[in-house]
Structures are given as C-alpha cells and as structure tokens.
Amino acid sequence: MASTSRTPGPALKLLPGACPLDCPDGCSWQVEVDEEGTAVALRGTPDHPYTRGTLCVKVNQYLEHTRAPDRLLHPMRRVGRKGEGRFERIGWDEALDEIAGRLAGVVEQYGGEAVWPYQGTGNLGYIQGLQGRAGSRLWNSIGASRHDMTICSVAGLVGTAYALGTSRGMDPEDLRHSKLILLWGGNTLTTSHHLWKVVGEAQRAGAHVVVIDPVRTRTARLADEHLPLRPGTDAALVLGLLHVVVAMGAEDRAYLEQHTRGWPEFKERIATFTPERTAEITGLPVADIVRLGERLATTRPTGMKAAQGIQRHAGGGMALRTLACLPGVTGDWKLPGGGLAYSTDGYFGGDREALYRDDLLTRPVRALSMTRLGEALTTVKDPPVKALIVYGANPAAAVGGQETIRSGLAREDLFTVVMEHFHTDTVDYADIVLPATMQTEHADLHDGYGHMYISWNEPAVRPPGECLSTTETFRRLAARLGLEEPSLYASDDELARDLLSGGHPSLDGIDLERLRRDGWARLNYPSPFVPFSDGFPTASGKLEFVSDAAEADGHDRLAGYTPAQEVTDPELARRFPLVLISSASHFFLNTTFGNKESLMRRAGGPTVELHADDAAARGLTEGQQVRIFNDRGAFEAKLSVTDSVRPGIARTTKGHWSRLTGGAPGVNATVAERDADMGGGAVYQDNRVEVSGLR
Missing domain, CATH: 2.40.40.20 (Barwin-like endoglucanases)
Known part of the structure; x- marks a missing residue:
C-alpha cells in the first residue's frame, strides 16, 4: 500500500532512508522534512525497482509511531520489584555511571563472559542493528559472551549450505521468469508483499503458482493451487514429488552427471518415498502429490521461495537442505527463473569483520543461544550470566520458554539494561532503561534478505527527548569504562566506510557518497542471475546430495527427511x-x-x-x-x-x-x-x- 504524502515544495527536503525491520523486503523510503526540521511525510522510494514506491500497512504509519505518547524519552532506573515495571527518571550521566560500575564489577568478579549482550531483530541495520552486530567492538573489548543469533532462519541457512555450499540462491526477482512457482512455508502477502508483485507478474504471464503451507493463508487464496500438508513434513513432500519426476524419467541426467555429487544414493532414498508413503506422512491426497510431481517434471523453469516457517521444527535444517537439492534433480539451477530463494543476505559483500573486530578478543569466548535464554539465566553456572544488555529485542514476549525466561529475568542478582523505544514486556524486568532512537533519527546502512539492493538511511530529524542511537550509547559507555581502543569511538560514517571498503566485487562503484546521493543501489550481479553457473561453493564444486561437512557435524550425510519431534510423537x-x-x-x-x-x-x-x-x-x-x-x-x-x-x-x-x-x-x-x-x-x-x- 502506498503511503500518503504530497509533492515536496521548495522549502521541503526529501531524505533517503530504509525500513529497519525484520522483513525480507528491506524497503527503501523517503522522508519529507519541512523548514523547521519536522518530518511531515514518509513514502516508499518511487524509482526503487523492487519496493516500487510502496510500504506495508505497518510502516505506512511509522512517523506517527515515532511520536507516540508512550515513547520512552529519558533514562530510567527501576524502583519496584522486577516484573512490576515501576521506574524513576534519571540522567544519562547517572545511568552510564551505574551501568559502567556494575559491568566492571561483574567482569572483575566473574570474568567478561558473565556479560551477555542480547540483541534481536528489531533493527537489521549494519550500523545500528543486528547485521553489523552493533556493539560488537565494545563486547569484544571486555570479553563478553558471544550472542548466538538462533531465533530466525539459522536452521535453514545451515541446511542449504550443506547442499549448495552457501545459503544464497536465486534472486527472488527472477521468479518473474518462472513457469512454475512454489511458495513454500510462508504467507507472502503478509511477510513479503513486494515479492507478490513479482509472482503476480509471472502468474499473469501463465505461471502456475502453488502455495505449500498447513494454513490457507491470504496468499494461498490467490494461488492456483494450495497443498495443506502436515506441519514439519515438507522434506517428505519434496522426496515424494521427486519420486514422481524420476518415475517419469524426467530427471536432468546431464546436469546430475556434471554438476552434482551423490546422485545414486539420493536416487535410492527418493525411491522409498512413493506417493502413497508421502501421502501417509504429509496428510495430502495421493492424487495431489502425483499431479504436482508431474507438473514439476514437465515445467521449466521452476522457481521456489521458501520462508522461515518451513524450518522452525526439529527437522527444519534438513527440510531446507532437501528442498535445495530439488532443482539439482530437475536441472533448474542452470536456468534463469529456476532454483530456490531462501535468503539473499550473503550476496552483500560488505566487510563485516571490519565492523565486528573480533580481533579485539584476547581469547575465545563462549556462545550463548538466543533461543535458550531462560535455560541460560536459570542453569548456566560457569560463569553465571550476571549482566544482560538487551537491545532490538523483546525476549519476555518473543522467545519460547516464556515462563522460564521470566523467572530468569526476575533474578535480583541479574543486572539488566534494556535499550528501547517503548515500555515492552521485557522493560518490566530492567534495572536501567535507556531511550533509543528510531529509524528517522539516526544513520544506518541496510540490505534486504529478499532482494539484491542496499540502501542508505540518512538521519532526517533530531531525536526526541534524550534518545541516543545504539552506536552513540556504546561510544559513551566505552568512555565510562575507560577503554582506550580507538575503534570503539568510530563515527557512524566511519563505520559505514569500514563496511563498504573491503573491495568485494558486489560493491564495485558503490560508496557512501553514492548511497547518500541516490539512496539505494543494486549490488553488482547480473539480472537475470544464474547463481551457480560457475559451480557450487562446496568442497566438490558441485551440488552435494551427500555432504561430508554434514556428516562431520553429526548429521546424515545424505539429504532426506527428518521428522518434527512433537508433531510425530x-x-x-x-x-x-x-x-x-x-x-x-x-x-x-x-x-x-x-x-x-x-x-x-x-x-x-x-x-x-x-x-x-x-x-x-x-x-x-x-x-x-x-x-x-x-x-x-x-x-x-x-x-x-x-x-x-x-x-x-x-x-x-x-x-x-x-x-x-x-x-x-x-x-x-x-x-x-x-x-x-x-x-x-x-x-x-x-x-x-x-x-x-x-x-
């Protein structure tokens, strides 16, 4: 949906920006600012090839959200019991002094690993947010525990990499060239609505669109076909469809011979997933499995888009691994509009290590899993988690094991700092609350994990109240801790230049000045794009149905089907x-x-x-x-x-x-x-x- 704005007048500025939220579309936007420095309108960037001048129903009202009466504007200290959510206003100097003193005490008594910087997906930016592991330089300097970002898509990322050597795949925009489109495990109209424009374009040109999802979503209602399989049985369906393809002799034998490893073994596994067995596992009619299998066998190119829902179960990594193998059997990986799109995140060749500065660590540190927060807060002892710094996250509401998490957050011996925009469920448990800037108030650089573009976000307005950006908060905290490492005090522009200056071919001709001028740029990849035309980045250089890396990590060396745990109990x-x-x-x-x-x-x-x-x-x-x-x-x-x-x-x-x-x-x-x-x-x-x- 397009946001409402007027044509900028002579006294108005139009500043480039980007949506920071956890969405594959990574929208480019523009902020209209009047002569008094007030943001008066927000709209999608009209000339952006993917987001096409539109924003979603949520972000259309973002300016209003930044001015909400419940916005946190000042630092606060807890005055009630943890969980009550009662606070008093304090100043930044007092807040930083207390945080620095408590952190220094924790590090001295328990070591740096007793500090857990807990970052979420509230901001995906490379400067202020998760993609750049904002604050990483500071946490490495004190030897804090590493935050293991496991909540979103990691099982699928690992699974696809066992098959392809990377989690990258086809450019989602190339689905416009597909003749058969499988939307697997996601509600595109809700979670990636710009992609639906690409799918709709292909559908109008004759492509057959199939949604594979246990729920008849808004997207499923607009598709040509919907297969409501049992949750967690996606990999079994992949194997059942391939059984039909092989039974018809429609596998691409030349491609299999030249570009894959382990086909004889994988073919044997496929043979065990007859349509009848697949129907028993998935709960789908045999006729539906056979019909789609026959369509898959005869339709080139077939393009697939998988979303996060497919991999959030005990067999989720294997599900994406096996799905990534499907275009290797049909030969679709060699075709524009063929293959699998899961995440495009790895195509951006920014120098992430220059942001992280893991070289500042003096020794290896433990990793603590984001999705095991309650367990870590209540059972980890060597050392115990004694300080929790939460930013871009609301774990009291968003993470599984809610009862255990809240019990852990209620510990009086746990010092908790929450950097936030609003008084969330997690803020209720904070000792110190710090007011954070929102997207129109700070600089950032973004890509999208569902397209091939990057965007610059220029600060459009002054922050309200005493809100500070994530980077400025960490710069001030580093100073309070007496840390002398120069990189801890890099400006936001310096951080952006560090990121863009690594020399990766995807960024040829793209620098901060160009992004600041134009707002966005497509990464240097052709369109249409065949990602593995020069081979796969696996050890063998081929798509691997059998993976030595998977076997070394304790998994089945052969792609297949791993059942969900509770679903099948x-x-x-x-x-x-x-x-x-x-x-x-x-x-x-x-x-x-x-x-x-x-x-x-x-x-x-x-x-x-x-x-x-x-x-x-x-x-x-x-x-x-x-x-x-x-x-x-x-x-x-x-x-x-x-x-x-x-x-x-x-x-x-x-x-x-x-x-x-x-x-x-x-x-x-x-x-x-x-x-x-x-x-x-x-x-x-x-x-x-x-x-x-x-x-």
Missing part, C-alpha cells in the same frame, strides 16, 4: 492432539507495533483458529474464549472456527504484548526451549497443545 499426540502454528500477524512485525493502538484495533486481540471438526469435538463455539495449553504453559484467546486450517491444527498469530492484554501469558508460553536439528534454530512450529473452553 504419538504419546504426546494423545495428551495434546493439536499442533499449534504461531504465524506472523498482518499488523505486527514480531512484537514491533504490538503497542500501536490503530494496529492493535485492526489485529484484534489474541485469536486461535480451529477446524469445525476440532471445535465440535471439544464443544467449542465461534467467538468463545478458550485456553490453549500444554505442560510448558498456557495462554488465552478468542476462538475462530474456520476451514482455513485442516483438522489437527490450531493457528494463532504472534506479536501481542502481555502487559497490554491484561498481563496474561502469550503464545510463547507453550513453546519449548529446544533446538532444531541444525544451527540451534527455534522450534516454534513443533509444538503440541490442547484447547479447552473457559467458564
């Missing part, structure tokens, strides 16, 4: 017969905007969807308030009876804040602190529950 299914899917809301982004009143109204309160058969079996009716629970915890929601979910599935949306919904726990109270098969990824969709009515 028959004993657990007897006690908790529903599989809960917690998908993205159209009006929140993770928990960002969960406090914005206009979007809260449009999203409504927490809702859970059930098929009519499941509702009737439990004596539940439309609109009834229900309890969704398992052994880990429970939350409450209003029931929606719908045919959008198949029997055996309960579906809800994430993003609601407990403190704004009566203090009740959220969906992540039911999610396990447990790792996926690869990379330590999260298991949000590997979650069994039961639903009962509330009296």
